[in-house]
Amino acid sequence: NAGVTQTPKFQVLKTGQSMTLQCAQDMNHNSMYWYRQDPGMGLRLIYYSASEGTTDKGEVPNGYNVSRLNKREFSLRLESAAPSQTSVYFCASRREEQETQYFGPGTRLLVL
Amino acid sequence: AQSVTQPDIHITVSEGASLELRCNYSYGATPYLFWYVQSPGQGLQLLLKYFSGDTLVQGIKGFEAEFKRSQSSFNLRKPSVHWSDAAEYFCAVGHSMNYGGSQGNLIFGKGTKLSVKP
Numbered sequence: 745n746a747g748v749t750q751t752p753k754f755q756v757l758k759t760g761q762s763m764t765l766q767c768a769q770d771m772n773h774n775s776m777y778w779y780r781q782d783p784g785m786g787l788r789l790i791y792y793s794a795s796e797g798t799t800d801k802g803e804v805p806n807g808y809n810v811s812r813l814n815k816r817e818f819s820l821r822l823e824s825a826a827p828s829q830t831s832v833y834f835c836a837s838r839r840e841e842q843e844t845q846y847f848g849p850g851t852r853l854l855v856l
Numbered sequence: 857a858q859s860v861t862q863p864d865i866h867i868t869v870s871e872g873a874s875l876e877l878r879c880n881y882s883y884g885a886t887p888y889l890f891w892y893v894q895s896p897g898q899g900l901q902l903l904l905k906y907f908s909g910d911t912l913v914q915g916i917k918g919f920e921a922e923f924k925r926s927q928s929s930f931n932l933r934k935p936s937v938h939w940s941d942a943a944e945y946f947c948a949v950g951h952s953m954n955y956g957g958s959q960g961n962l963i964f965g966k967g968t969k970l971s972v973k974p
Contacts, residue, residue: 748899775960784865786946786966787900794960802961834899838960843888843907843950845962847899 746770748848750835756854757825765820765851767835775838776818777802777845778810780831787834793818825855858883860949862965869937870973877932877968879947888950889930890962891921895943903945906930917941942972 751766769776774795779787779802789802791810799810807829809821818837822829832852836845859882869875881887888907892900904915911923921932930947948962 777961784966786964787962788964789961792961836900840960842905843960844890844902844905845960846902847892849899 748835748837748846750833750848750851752851753849754852754854756856757822758856759826761825762821762823763825763853764822765833765835765853766817767819767848768817769835769837769846770816771837771839771846772815773837773839773846774815775840776812777836777838778808778818778820779834779836780804780829781834781850782831790820790833822853825853827855829853830855858887858949858951858963860947860963860965862945862947862968864968865966866969866971868971868973871939872936875932875934875937875941875970877945877947877970879930879932879965880928881930881947881949882928883949886925889921889923890948890950891915891919891930891932892946892948893917893943894946894967900946903932937970937972939972939974942970944969 748769777792778790788804793799793812796815811819832850835848838845861880890905891903894900906913906923944967946967947965950962
């Protein structure tokens with residue numbers, strides 16, 4: 745099992761460019777999450793998907809869109825990147841019976 | 857609103873010394889509580905969790921945490937710190953009930969960075 749995988753590992757964008765961050769899990773989990781991590785802020789929830797076909801906003805959804813493509817994959821899209829979106833992005837999936845979230849290795853995004 | 861407070865931004869301990877990282881939460885019911893660890897440049901790894909039952913929980917890497925309802929706390933402890941424990945530690949609270957589909961969502965504290973002196 746690879747667990748939760750994220751691509752790319754690192755990306756540099758110019759202001760206004762768009763990109764999609766990919767996340768996949770092979771643990772057959774129903775729930776998936778996108779977080780951003782900024783220094784001194786901990787992790788903040790951007791969007792989550794409780795099951796295939798559903799998505800909901802978290803604490804900081806502005807400037808982002810998500811797609812739950814199937815049970816395995818949950819992507820995060822920045823339509824017009826801004827410097828304020830420079831951050832480390834983590835994807836996670838949840839094993840319901842243990843109420844535990846498992847995290848991917850992260851994507852480091854720099855917006856110039 | 858639910859919240860998690862980790863009062864210490866940065867702690868430095870000597871190798872072999874004991875460690876306690878503080879975590880206080882605000883939640884309307886008995887929450888699910890978690891401690892995660894993040895090594896530099898890495899993702900988050902679950903150390904331990906509390907759902908119910910025994911208020912002292914054991915985790916990986918020799919860590920333990922104690923849930924104290926009266927103090928709304930879930931402090932992380934280790935009796936003897938190793939240099940490899942240097943990392944950032946996050947406390948998180950999760951919904952124990954289904955609030956409009958948000959069951960399982962986590963609220964994280966801002967983290968405590970642990971440095972270990974030789």
